[in-house]
Amino acid sequence: MKKQILATAVFFTTIGLATIAQAASFEQVRQLLSTKECENCNLSNAGLVMADLSGANLRGANLTNANLSRANLSGADLSGANLSGAGLFGVNLSQANLTGANLMGADLRSTFLTNTEFNGAVLNGVNFQGAVGIPMQIATPEEFYALGVAEAQKGNHKQAISYFDQAIAAQPEYPGAYLARGVARYQMLDRKGAFEDAQIAEKMFTAQENQIGMETAQAFMEELQTPYSNEVRAGKPSFFDFVGSLGSVLLQFLPF
Structure with a gap:
Protein backbone atom coordinates (compact mmCIF):
# COMPACT_ATOMS: atom_id res chain seq x y z
CA MET A 1 0.00 0.00 0.00
CA LYS A 2 2.83 2.39 0.91
CA LYS A 3 4.48 1.58 -2.41
CA GLN A 4 1.25 2.44 -4.24
CA ILE A 5 0.96 5.74 -2.35
CA LEU A 6 4.61 6.54 -3.09
CA ALA A 7 4.18 5.69 -6.75
CA THR A 8 1.06 7.87 -6.93
CA ALA A 9 2.87 10.75 -5.24
CA VAL A 10 5.81 10.45 -7.67
CA PHE A 11 3.35 10.35 -10.58
CA PHE A 12 1.54 13.54 -9.55
CA THR A 13 4.81 15.26 -8.69
CA THR A 14 6.11 14.45 -12.17
CA ILE A 15 2.90 15.77 -13.74
CA GLY A 16 3.14 18.93 -11.64
CA LEU A 17 6.72 19.60 -12.69
CA ALA A 18 5.86 19.01 -16.33
CA THR A 19 2.98 21.45 -16.06
CA ILE A 20 5.24 24.08 -14.49
CA ALA A 21 7.82 23.54 -17.26
CA GLN A 22 5.12 23.91 -19.91
CA ALA A 23 3.79 27.04 -18.25
CA ALA A 24 7.26 28.56 -18.11
CA SER A 25 7.73 27.82 -21.81
CA PHE A 26 4.32 29.33 -22.61
CA GLU A 27 5.14 32.41 -20.56
CA GLN A 28 8.38 33.00 -22.45
CA VAL A 29 6.64 32.55 -25.78
CA ARG A 30 3.98 35.05 -24.67
CA GLN A 31 6.71 37.45 -23.56
CA LEU A 32 8.43 37.19 -26.92
CA LEU A 33 5.26 37.75 -28.94
CA SER A 34 4.10 40.70 -26.84
CA THR A 35 7.40 42.53 -26.29
CA LYS A 36 9.83 41.04 -28.86
CA GLU A 37 12.31 40.89 -25.98
CA GLN A 137 31.27 34.06 -47.76
CA ILE A 138 29.16 31.19 -46.42
CA ALA A 139 29.09 28.96 -49.51
CA THR A 140 31.71 27.71 -51.96
CA PRO A 141 31.35 28.16 -55.73
CA GLU A 142 30.68 24.43 -55.96
CA GLU A 143 27.88 24.69 -53.39
CA PHE A 144 26.25 27.56 -55.29
CA TYR A 145 26.58 25.44 -58.44
CA ALA A 146 24.92 22.46 -56.73
CA LEU A 147 22.06 24.68 -55.55
CA GLY A 148 21.62 25.93 -59.10
CA VAL A 149 21.55 22.43 -60.56
CA ALA A 150 18.93 21.34 -58.01
CA GLU A 151 16.71 24.32 -58.86
CA ALA A 152 17.13 23.76 -62.60
CA GLN A 153 16.12 20.11 -62.22
CA LYS A 154 12.89 21.30 -60.60
CA GLY A 155 12.26 23.74 -63.44
CA ASN A 156 13.06 26.81 -61.34
CA HIS A 157 15.39 28.25 -63.97
CA LYS A 158 15.33 31.87 -62.80
CA GLN A 159 16.50 30.85 -59.31
CA ALA A 160 19.02 28.44 -60.86
CA ILE A 161 20.53 31.28 -62.90
CA SER A 162 20.87 33.36 -59.74
CA TYR A 163 22.88 30.58 -58.09
CA PHE A 164 25.05 30.09 -61.19
CA ASP A 165 25.68 33.84 -61.18
CA GLN A 166 26.97 33.56 -57.61
CA ALA A 167 29.15 30.57 -58.48
CA ILE A 168 30.69 32.55 -61.36
CA ALA A 169 31.15 35.67 -59.24
CA ALA A 170 33.04 33.62 -56.66
CA GLN A 171 35.05 31.72 -59.28
CA PRO A 172 35.17 33.47 -62.67
CA GLU A 173 37.02 30.59 -64.37
CA TYR A 174 34.18 28.10 -63.86
CA PRO A 175 33.17 26.67 -67.27
CA GLY A 176 30.62 24.26 -65.82
CA ALA A 177 28.69 27.12 -64.25
CA TYR A 178 28.64 29.01 -67.56
CA LEU A 179 27.46 25.93 -69.41
CA ALA A 180 24.77 25.18 -66.83
CA ARG A 181 23.61 28.80 -66.87
CA GLY A 182 23.43 28.62 -70.63
CA VAL A 183 21.13 25.60 -70.47
CA ALA A 184 18.91 27.34 -67.91
CA ARG A 185 18.78 30.43 -70.12
CA TYR A 186 17.87 28.31 -73.13
CA GLN A 187 14.95 26.80 -71.24
CA MET A 188 13.79 30.35 -70.42
CA LEU A 189 13.85 31.08 -74.19
CA ASP A 190 16.94 33.30 -73.90
CA ARG A 191 18.78 31.80 -76.89
CA LYS A 192 21.20 34.73 -77.21
CA GLY A 193 22.26 34.53 -73.55
CA ALA A 194 22.53 30.75 -73.79
CA PHE A 195 24.80 30.98 -76.82
CA GLU A 196 27.05 33.57 -75.14
CA ASP A 197 27.44 31.35 -72.08
CA ALA A 198 28.18 28.32 -74.25
CA GLN A 199 30.90 30.28 -76.08
CA ILE A 200 32.55 31.29 -72.81
CA ALA A 201 32.34 27.74 -71.50
CA GLU A 202 33.85 26.36 -74.73
CA LYS A 203 36.84 28.72 -74.49
CA MET A 204 37.42 27.85 -70.83
CA PHE A 205 37.14 24.11 -71.42
CA THR A 206 39.65 24.47 -74.26
CA ALA A 207 42.08 26.41 -72.08
CA GLN A 208 41.71 23.79 -69.36
CA GLU A 209 42.19 20.96 -71.90
CA ASN A 210 38.85 19.43 -70.98
CA GLN A 211 38.02 17.66 -74.22
CA ILE A 212 34.59 16.37 -73.22
CA GLY A 213 33.54 19.76 -71.87
CA MET A 214 34.77 21.53 -75.01
CA GLU A 215 32.91 19.13 -77.32
CA THR A 216 29.74 19.36 -75.26
CA ALA A 217 29.78 23.16 -75.35
CA GLN A 218 30.31 23.04 -79.11
CA ALA A 219 27.40 20.60 -79.52
CA PHE A 220 25.24 22.92 -77.43
CA MET A 221 26.14 25.88 -79.67
CA GLU A 222 25.26 23.85 -82.76
CA GLU A 223 21.91 22.99 -81.21
CA LEU A 224 21.28 26.67 -80.51
CA GLN A 225 22.00 27.60 -84.10
CA THR A 226 19.41 25.25 -85.58
CA PRO A 227 16.18 26.88 -86.83
CA TYR A 228 13.91 25.11 -84.33
CA SER A 229 15.94 26.28 -81.32
CA ASN A 230 14.21 29.66 -81.37
CA GLU A 231 11.58 27.99 -79.24
CA VAL A 232 11.95 25.31 -76.61
CA ARG A 233 10.18 22.32 -78.06
CA ALA A 234 7.26 20.62 -76.37
CA GLY A 235 8.42 17.62 -74.39
CA LYS A 236 11.88 19.19 -74.10
CA PRO A 237 14.61 17.13 -72.44
CA SER A 238 15.38 17.55 -68.77
CA PHE A 239 18.13 19.84 -67.55
CA PHE A 240 20.64 16.98 -67.47
CA ASP A 241 19.58 15.21 -70.68
CA PHE A 242 19.52 18.29 -72.89
CA VAL A 243 22.39 17.59 -75.33
CA GLY A 244 23.97 14.15 -75.44
CA SER A 245 26.69 13.97 -72.78
CA LEU A 246 25.80 17.35 -71.25
CA GLY A 247 24.41 15.67 -68.15
CA SER A 248 27.64 13.91 -67.26
CA VAL A 249 29.66 17.07 -67.96
CA LEU A 250 27.52 19.13 -65.59
CA LEU A 251 27.55 16.45 -62.91
CA GLN A 252 31.35 16.44 -62.69
CA PHE A 253 31.24 19.93 -61.16
CA LEU A 254 29.01 18.95 -58.24
CA PRO A 255 30.77 18.96 -54.84
CA PHE A 256 30.13 15.27 -54.11
Whole structure:
Protein backbone atom coordinates (compact mmCIF):
# COMPACT_ATOMS: atom_id res chain seq x y z
CA MET A 1 0.00 0.00 0.00
CA LYS A 2 2.83 2.39 0.91
CA LYS A 3 4.48 1.58 -2.41
CA GLN A 4 1.25 2.44 -4.24
CA ILE A 5 0.96 5.74 -2.35
CA LEU A 6 4.61 6.54 -3.09
CA ALA A 7 4.18 5.69 -6.75
CA THR A 8 1.06 7.87 -6.93
CA ALA A 9 2.87 10.75 -5.24
CA VAL A 10 5.81 10.45 -7.67
CA PHE A 11 3.35 10.35 -10.58
CA PHE A 12 1.54 13.54 -9.55
CA THR A 13 4.81 15.26 -8.69
CA THR A 14 6.11 14.45 -12.17
CA ILE A 15 2.90 15.77 -13.74
CA GLY A 16 3.14 18.93 -11.64
CA LEU A 17 6.72 19.60 -12.69
CA ALA A 18 5.86 19.01 -16.33
CA THR A 19 2.98 21.45 -16.06
CA ILE A 20 5.24 24.08 -14.49
CA ALA A 21 7.82 23.54 -17.26
CA GLN A 22 5.12 23.91 -19.91
CA ALA A 23 3.79 27.04 -18.25
CA ALA A 24 7.26 28.56 -18.11
CA SER A 25 7.73 27.82 -21.81
CA PHE A 26 4.32 29.33 -22.61
CA GLU A 27 5.14 32.41 -20.56
CA GLN A 28 8.38 33.00 -22.45
CA VAL A 29 6.64 32.55 -25.78
CA ARG A 30 3.98 35.05 -24.67
CA GLN A 31 6.71 37.45 -23.56
CA LEU A 32 8.43 37.19 -26.92
CA LEU A 33 5.26 37.75 -28.94
CA SER A 34 4.10 40.70 -26.84
CA THR A 35 7.40 42.53 -26.29
CA LYS A 36 9.83 41.04 -28.86
CA GLU A 37 12.31 40.89 -25.98
CA CYS A 38 13.44 37.42 -24.95
CA GLU A 39 17.21 37.43 -24.49
CA ASN A 40 18.57 34.05 -23.32
CA CYS A 41 15.04 32.59 -23.27
CA ASN A 42 14.40 28.86 -23.48
CA LEU A 43 12.20 28.52 -26.56
CA SER A 44 13.20 25.04 -27.63
CA ASN A 45 10.48 23.25 -29.63
CA ALA A 46 8.35 26.42 -29.59
CA GLY A 47 5.74 26.85 -32.31
CA LEU A 48 6.24 30.29 -33.84
CA VAL A 49 4.92 29.74 -37.36
CA MET A 50 4.33 33.04 -39.22
CA ALA A 51 5.11 35.07 -36.08
CA ASP A 52 6.03 38.73 -36.51
CA LEU A 53 9.41 38.91 -34.77
CA SER A 54 10.94 41.70 -36.82
CA GLY A 55 13.60 43.48 -34.82
CA ALA A 56 13.22 41.04 -31.92
CA ASN A 57 15.94 40.65 -29.30
CA LEU A 58 16.70 36.92 -29.17
CA ARG A 59 20.36 37.12 -28.21
CA GLY A 60 21.53 33.83 -26.74
CA ALA A 61 18.05 32.29 -26.95
CA ASN A 62 17.61 28.52 -27.08
CA LEU A 63 15.53 27.84 -30.19
CA THR A 64 16.58 24.24 -30.81
CA ASN A 65 14.00 22.43 -32.95
CA ALA A 66 11.67 25.43 -32.81
CA ASN A 67 9.26 25.85 -35.73
CA LEU A 68 9.63 29.37 -37.14
CA SER A 69 8.41 28.62 -40.65
CA ARG A 70 7.47 31.76 -42.59
CA ALA A 71 8.08 33.98 -39.57
CA ASN A 72 9.32 37.54 -40.01
CA LEU A 73 12.72 37.83 -38.34
CA SER A 74 13.98 40.75 -40.40
CA GLY A 75 16.43 42.83 -38.40
CA ALA A 76 16.23 40.45 -35.43
CA ASP A 77 19.21 39.98 -33.12
CA LEU A 78 19.90 36.24 -32.95
CA SER A 79 23.57 36.54 -32.08
CA GLY A 80 24.75 33.56 -30.05
CA ALA A 81 21.33 31.89 -30.33
CA ASN A 82 21.02 28.11 -30.61
CA LEU A 83 18.93 27.33 -33.69
CA SER A 84 20.15 23.79 -34.24
CA GLY A 85 17.49 21.71 -35.95
CA ALA A 86 15.15 24.70 -36.16
CA GLY A 87 12.55 24.91 -38.92
CA LEU A 88 13.11 28.21 -40.71
CA PHE A 89 11.45 27.44 -44.03
CA GLY A 90 10.46 30.63 -45.84
CA VAL A 91 11.60 32.88 -42.99
CA ASN A 92 12.53 36.50 -43.65
CA LEU A 93 16.00 36.90 -42.10
CA SER A 94 16.95 40.01 -44.05
CA GLN A 95 19.38 42.18 -42.04
CA ALA A 96 19.17 39.77 -39.09
CA ASN A 97 22.23 39.29 -36.88
CA LEU A 98 23.22 35.61 -36.59
CA THR A 99 26.78 36.24 -35.43
CA GLY A 100 28.03 33.21 -33.52
CA ALA A 101 24.66 31.45 -33.78
CA ASN A 102 24.43 27.65 -33.94
CA LEU A 103 22.41 26.67 -37.03
CA MET A 104 23.59 23.07 -37.27
CA GLY A 105 21.04 21.03 -39.23
CA ALA A 106 18.60 23.95 -39.51
CA ASP A 107 16.14 24.15 -42.40
CA LEU A 108 16.71 27.46 -44.22
CA ARG A 109 14.99 26.52 -47.46
CA SER A 110 13.42 29.44 -49.34
CA THR A 111 14.59 31.96 -46.74
CA PHE A 112 15.36 35.61 -47.46
CA LEU A 113 18.94 36.40 -46.45
CA THR A 114 19.66 39.85 -47.85
CA ASN A 115 22.35 41.51 -45.70
CA THR A 116 22.09 38.76 -43.05
CA GLU A 117 25.16 38.55 -40.80
CA PHE A 118 26.55 35.01 -40.36
CA ASN A 119 29.98 35.85 -38.99
CA GLY A 120 31.20 32.95 -36.83
CA ALA A 121 27.93 31.02 -37.19
CA VAL A 122 27.92 27.20 -37.18
CA LEU A 123 26.37 26.15 -40.50
CA ASN A 124 27.06 22.41 -40.70
CA GLY A 125 24.21 20.58 -42.39
CA VAL A 126 22.15 23.70 -43.10
CA ASN A 127 19.74 23.34 -46.01
CA PHE A 128 19.88 26.56 -48.07
CA GLN A 129 17.94 25.21 -51.07
CA GLY A 130 15.89 27.97 -52.67
CA ALA A 131 17.22 30.64 -50.29
CA VAL A 132 17.52 34.15 -51.73
CA GLY A 133 20.53 36.37 -51.05
CA ILE A 134 22.93 33.76 -49.62
CA PRO A 135 26.07 35.69 -48.61
CA MET A 136 29.07 34.82 -50.76
CA GLN A 137 31.27 34.06 -47.76
CA ILE A 138 29.16 31.19 -46.42
CA ALA A 139 29.09 28.96 -49.51
CA THR A 140 31.71 27.71 -51.96
CA PRO A 141 31.35 28.16 -55.73
CA GLU A 142 30.68 24.43 -55.96
CA GLU A 143 27.88 24.69 -53.39
CA PHE A 144 26.25 27.56 -55.29
CA TYR A 145 26.58 25.44 -58.44
CA ALA A 146 24.92 22.46 -56.73
CA LEU A 147 22.06 24.68 -55.55
CA GLY A 148 21.62 25.93 -59.10
CA VAL A 149 21.55 22.43 -60.56
CA ALA A 150 18.93 21.34 -58.01
CA GLU A 151 16.71 24.32 -58.86
CA ALA A 152 17.13 23.76 -62.60
CA GLN A 153 16.12 20.11 -62.22
CA LYS A 154 12.89 21.30 -60.60
CA GLY A 155 12.26 23.74 -63.44
CA ASN A 156 13.06 26.81 -61.34
CA HIS A 157 15.39 28.25 -63.97
CA LYS A 158 15.33 31.87 -62.80
CA GLN A 159 16.50 30.85 -59.31
CA ALA A 160 19.02 28.44 -60.86
CA ILE A 161 20.53 31.28 -62.90
CA SER A 162 20.87 33.36 -59.74
CA TYR A 163 22.88 30.58 -58.09
CA PHE A 164 25.05 30.09 -61.19
CA ASP A 165 25.68 33.84 -61.18
CA GLN A 166 26.97 33.56 -57.61
CA ALA A 167 29.15 30.57 -58.48
CA ILE A 168 30.69 32.55 -61.36
CA ALA A 169 31.15 35.67 -59.24
CA ALA A 170 33.04 33.62 -56.66
CA GLN A 171 35.05 31.72 -59.28
CA PRO A 172 35.17 33.47 -62.67
CA GLU A 173 37.02 30.59 -64.37
CA TYR A 174 34.18 28.10 -63.86
CA PRO A 175 33.17 26.67 -67.27
CA GLY A 176 30.62 24.26 -65.82
CA ALA A 177 28.69 27.12 -64.25
CA TYR A 178 28.64 29.01 -67.56
CA LEU A 179 27.46 25.93 -69.41
CA ALA A 180 24.77 25.18 -66.83
CA ARG A 181 23.61 28.80 -66.87
CA GLY A 182 23.43 28.62 -70.63
CA VAL A 183 21.13 25.60 -70.47
CA ALA A 184 18.91 27.34 -67.91
CA ARG A 185 18.78 30.43 -70.12
CA TYR A 186 17.87 28.31 -73.13
CA GLN A 187 14.95 26.80 -71.24
CA MET A 188 13.79 30.35 -70.42
CA LEU A 189 13.85 31.08 -74.19
CA ASP A 190 16.94 33.30 -73.90
CA ARG A 191 18.78 31.80 -76.89
CA LYS A 192 21.20 34.73 -77.21
CA GLY A 193 22.26 34.53 -73.55
CA ALA A 194 22.53 30.75 -73.79
CA PHE A 195 24.80 30.98 -76.82
CA GLU A 196 27.05 33.57 -75.14
CA ASP A 197 27.44 31.35 -72.08
CA ALA A 198 28.18 28.32 -74.25
CA GLN A 199 30.90 30.28 -76.08
CA ILE A 200 32.55 31.29 -72.81
CA ALA A 201 32.34 27.74 -71.50
CA GLU A 202 33.85 26.36 -74.73
CA LYS A 203 36.84 28.72 -74.49
CA MET A 204 37.42 27.85 -70.83
CA PHE A 205 37.14 24.11 -71.42
CA THR A 206 39.65 24.47 -74.26
CA ALA A 207 42.08 26.41 -72.08
CA GLN A 208 41.71 23.79 -69.36
CA GLU A 209 42.19 20.96 -71.90
CA ASN A 210 38.85 19.43 -70.98
CA GLN A 211 38.02 17.66 -74.22
CA ILE A 212 34.59 16.37 -73.22
CA GLY A 213 33.54 19.76 -71.87
CA MET A 214 34.77 21.53 -75.01
CA GLU A 215 32.91 19.13 -77.32
CA THR A 216 29.74 19.36 -75.26
CA ALA A 217 29.78 23.16 -75.35
CA GLN A 218 30.31 23.04 -79.11
CA ALA A 219 27.40 20.60 -79.52
CA PHE A 220 25.24 22.92 -77.43
CA MET A 221 26.14 25.88 -79.67
CA GLU A 222 25.26 23.85 -82.76
CA GLU A 223 21.91 22.99 -81.21
CA LEU A 224 21.28 26.67 -80.51
CA GLN A 225 22.00 27.60 -84.10
CA THR A 226 19.41 25.25 -85.58
CA PRO A 227 16.18 26.88 -86.83
CA TYR A 228 13.91 25.11 -84.33
CA SER A 229 15.94 26.28 -81.32
CA ASN A 230 14.21 29.66 -81.37
CA GLU A 231 11.58 27.99 -79.24
CA VAL A 232 11.95 25.31 -76.61
CA ARG A 233 10.18 22.32 -78.06
CA ALA A 234 7.26 20.62 -76.37
CA GLY A 235 8.42 17.62 -74.39
CA LYS A 236 11.88 19.19 -74.10
CA PRO A 237 14.61 17.13 -72.44
CA SER A 238 15.38 17.55 -68.77
CA PHE A 239 18.13 19.84 -67.55
CA PHE A 240 20.64 16.98 -67.47
CA ASP A 241 19.58 15.21 -70.68
CA PHE A 242 19.52 18.29 -72.89
CA VAL A 243 22.39 17.59 -75.33
CA GLY A 244 23.97 14.15 -75.44
CA SER A 245 26.69 13.97 -72.78
CA LEU A 246 25.80 17.35 -71.25
CA GLY A 247 24.41 15.67 -68.15
CA SER A 248 27.64 13.91 -67.26
CA VAL A 249 29.66 17.07 -67.96
CA LEU A 250 27.52 19.13 -65.59
CA LEU A 251 27.55 16.45 -62.91
CA GLN A 252 31.35 16.44 -62.69
CA PHE A 253 31.24 19.93 -61.16
CA LEU A 254 29.01 18.95 -58.24
CA PRO A 255 30.77 18.96 -54.84
CA PHE A 256 30.13 15.27 -54.11
